[in-house]
Amino acid sequence: MVYFRDQENTGELQDLVVKALSDLQENEYEERALAQEALDRVKANLNHLLEQEGRRRAGRVRGIRRWLPYAAAIIFACTLGAWFLMKSGEKIDEPNVVGSNILPGGNRATLTWADGSTIDLSETQSGIVVGKEITYVDGSDVLHVEAGKPESQSRSSDAEWLTLSTPRGGTYQVILPDGSQVWLNASTTLKYPSQFTGPERVVELTGEAYFSVTHIRGKANQQMVPFRVLSNGQTVEVLGTEFNISAYPDDIDTRTTLVSGSVQIMNSASKITHTLRPGDQSITHQQQTEVIQVDPSLAVAWKSGDIVLTNVALETIMQQISRWYDVEVEYAAVQPRSAEFFGTVSRMRELSAVLQAMESTGNVRFQRNNRTIIVNPKN
Incomplete structure (x- = not known):
């Protein structure tokens, strides 16, 4: 396994297994394609671990080197095993099911104005853009597309608080007035202003969302305008970065995972502040906040x-x-x-x-x- 830790040799590993599988099913084109797909995932995972090790070698966490060979072996064995399980479907019992198949969630969300009026957003669209008007990501006007809506939903020139909510089985994206992007997971609510005014940008989150925050400078003093996310038990302050917050009311902890940049987490109860660096995850529970190191890609896998x-x-x-x-x-x-x-x-x-x-x-x-x-x- 040490030999295959060399990135130049992962291709040889793939060739050996492809040959072994092709010897088993020489005349089955479809099965060989499925095997190739699985092996491509093996190689990608191995390369990811190798790249991750290289990045972390210069960083604070070096423990990965101890278990990298075992992790690679597990990825290889599980992917190969999954291929055999997939091709031997008769050996896997279907879950005991009563009822029709349940499909995954999709693009579903509701937009609520400050006066309480609402719009069920289009399921054929993936998100909305908040600017002078509210449009879908393809440029079509939300208010014009959704016919029969009361005039109270016409846009005001003044800033007002809007609420984007996804149900169970729903996900949606919003591009905020400053260009920041937010992806909402299922059962999530994001409150934000139709315009950002003043010395800070503030939004409120319940549930889980991935943020990509843009750098903004104030017009008067050219100082960076902070972006704050108020969520369950904490305030996250950033200038421009990418991070994920999971703050569901029925979860014990609130977890913030930093992908890039830098953020500050302030525990709402203790008022203690922690600074996160890429790969850090804060876990907030009542007056306690713990910071651990994680693989950020795992925390944001839902977005992919x-x-x-x-x-x-x-x-x-x-x-x-x-x-x-x-x-x-x-x-x-x-x-x-x-x-x-x-x-x-x-x-x-x-x-x-x-x-x-x-x-x-x-x-x-x-x-x-x-x-x-x-x-x-x-x-």
Whole structure:
């Protein structure tokens, strides 16, 4: 495995496995294509780990070097194993299902004006742009497209607070008046002004969102205008950066993960401030805030359409599934003693495929009764 840690040799690893698989199924073009796709993911994951190790070698965290060979082996084994499981579908039991297939969520959101009037935004659009007018990302006018709306929803020249809300099974993007972009995950609410005025930019978040904040200078003094996010138990202050906040009311902790730039986290109860650097994640619970190091790509996998299974608690995964697929989750009287999963699964797939992937790598089994998922230990 040390040999294959050399980035120049990962191609050789791929060639060896391709040959092994082609010997098994020489005449099956479709299976060979599926194998190639899986192996491409193996190579990408290996290269990602190698690049990550190189970046971190000069940084503060060096522990990754100790487990990199094992991580590479796990990625390789799990991806190869997933290919065999996929091609041996008769060996995998379908989750016990009552009811029709449950499809993943999509572009769904509601826009609310300060006077309480609302618009259900188009599901064929991915987001809105807030400027002199509110438009969809393709330039079409939200107010003109949505016919039959009361005149109270016509735009005012004065700044007013707007609210963008996604339901369970919904996601949407908003480009704010300053050009900052926010991607909302399911069951999320973002409150923001139609115009940013004054010495700071302030928004309020409930749920989970990914922020890409632009640098703005004040017209009068040319000083940087701070951007603040008020969320559950904390205030995040930035000038221009990318970060993810998960602040659901039913979660114990509020987690902020920094992708690039720098942010300051102030605990609302203790008033203690922490500064995050890329790769840092703050965990706020009441008066306590802890800062740990994580792989930021895992924390924002939802934005890329993935559900991360590796080293994620069963309850956390099921919460994500509940919000995205709009289902209820119940646990059997006997709880799984441990539930260690590996890999990622696309959240663009039907729910049954996600549950099947979890069953194939963990010691759980699922039953589904319409829109209720029952979690059982695997016998």
